[in-house]
Amino acid sequence: MEIRPILSTLRRHKTAAALIVVEIALSCAIICNALFLIGNRLERMDRVSGAAEDEVVRVQITGIGRDDNPRAITASDEAVLRNVPGVKFASVANQVMFGNSSWNSGVNLTPDQKRATLNATTYLGGEQLLDTLGLQLVEGRKFNPDEFLDAEDDTAKIPAVIITRAMANKLFPGQSALGKSIYSWGDNPIKVVGVVDHLARPNEGNRGADSYEYSMMFPIHISYAMGGNYLLRTDPARRDEVMKAAVAALERNSPNRIILKQETLEEMRQSYYQQDRSMAWLLVAVCMALLVVTALGIVGLASFWVQQRTKQIGIRRALGSTRGQILRYFQTENFLLATIGIVIGMTLAYSANLWLMERYELPRLPLIYLPCGAIALWLLGQLAVLGPARRAAAVPPAVATRSA
Known part of the structure; x- marks a missing residue:
């Protein structure tokens, strides 16, 4: 199809053409970045914690007043919990993944290091903590x-x-960490004796996604007064049963405590990522609404053009143009406008991403999102213009001529 007649027509309808271009450009810029943000949220929610999430439950407690020997009571609690029917392992812990509160420490490779190599969260607990969480030693x-x-x-x-x-x-790129030493709590070296596949922070805060699994575990017995998190591992089908029995066992063991929370680790994950989930759905809704508005705008302007160019369509039909040629004319016209808008929109999308990177420390927009947004808007434009284009193709030559 000849492009020159289409360009000539568009020059005579600059305002309407510019409106479609601007609408598509803004839609492209917003949708590309929105898809990127949705992808980030989904990727964040899909991160592994390292724990056997479908098997672990938490009972969080706090004391009433002050116990003379909280460590002894904690040891007694752990023994009682391990005897609860269905419990495989049980341990107190100072913190739990998805628990928001995090114990963090700088980690150095030399005792005189001025600036920490990284910041890591620190898990403390008893002999069964690693097995209770279901961590995998590699x-x-x-x-x-x-x-x-x-x-x-x-x-x-x-x-x-x-x-x-x-x-x-x-800490040790390209090397085995076993047997090497780090410095964290004090100036004495701490020997690395094990490496687990994954262990998530309870809360990464503003440290960035890279720090999500900067976690370490120290062999330090603690009391419930330092954390109050009792973790139990059981079969997934018995979690509710075990939680109720564990709460009853703790209340019998010492009445001077308050049960703050009783929940599964899966429930904690759901709660932790609730904001990310809501944001992802909000962005999906924004994208859908924007696509609908863009499609309605294309339909409205295309219908207006068809009405304004009835005589021109009738003349072309009288000169031998087929319905298919008229249809392709309007689709090609829309494709050209969409292409101009998409090129401008991709430039705006990349610029907006640079601004977001600077203000909110987001990663760079992967280039794959640009063609994805372009294809979506090309398809949307072709579908939106199809109805008006078919109406234009259906105009009889005689009726078009009499309407002059």
């Missing part, structure tokens, strides 16, 4: 019983640490 071993300290001991002399694979790769 290198090394678990803590030996003689490596455990009490929180009241000199924790500046921690003998061993288990770290995540992500943390090991950051």
Whole structure:
């Protein structure tokens, strides 16, 4: 099809053509960045925690008044919980993934290092904490019983640490972390004895996505007063049953506590990512609304053009143009306008992403989102103009001529 007649017509209808171009350009810019943000949210929600989420439950407690020996009560609690029917492992922990509150420490490779190599979260708990969470060791071993300290001991002399694979790769790229030492709590070296595949932070805060798995575990016995998180691992089908039995067992063991929360780790994940989920759905709604508005705008302007150019259509039909040629004429016209708008929109999308990167520390927009947005708007434009174009193609030559 000849492009020159189409361009000539568009020059005579500059305002309407410009409106469609601007509408498509803005839609392209917004949709490309919205799809990118939705993808980021979905990727964030899909991150693994390292734990057996469908098997772990948490009972969070706090004390009433002050106990003379909270560590002894905690040890008694752990023993009682391990005897609850259905419980495979049980341990107290200072924090839990998806729990928002996070214990963080700088990690150095030398004792005199001025600036920390990275910031990591620190998990503390008993001998069963690793098994309770269901963490997978990929290198090394678990803590030996003689490596455990009490929180009241000199924790500046921690003998061993288990770290995540992500943390090991950051600290010792291209090397095995086993047997190497890090410096965190105090000036004494802490030997890496194990590496787990994954272990998520309870809350990454403003540290960025890279720090999500900068986690380590110290062999330090704590009391419920330091965290109050009792974790139990059981079969997925028995989680509710085990939670109720665990709460009853804790209440029997010591009445001087308040049960704050009882929930599964899956419920904690759902709550933790609720804002991300809401944001993703909001962006989906914005994209759908924007596409509908854009389609209605194209339909409205295309219908207006068909009405304004009835005589021109009739003349072309009288000169031998077929319905298919008239249809392709309007589709080609829309394709040209959409292409101009998309090119401008992709430039705006990239510029908007640079602004978001600067203001909100978002990653760079992957180029794959630009052609995705372009294809979506090309298809939308062709579908939107199809109705008016078919009406134009259906105009009889005689009727078009009499309407002059």
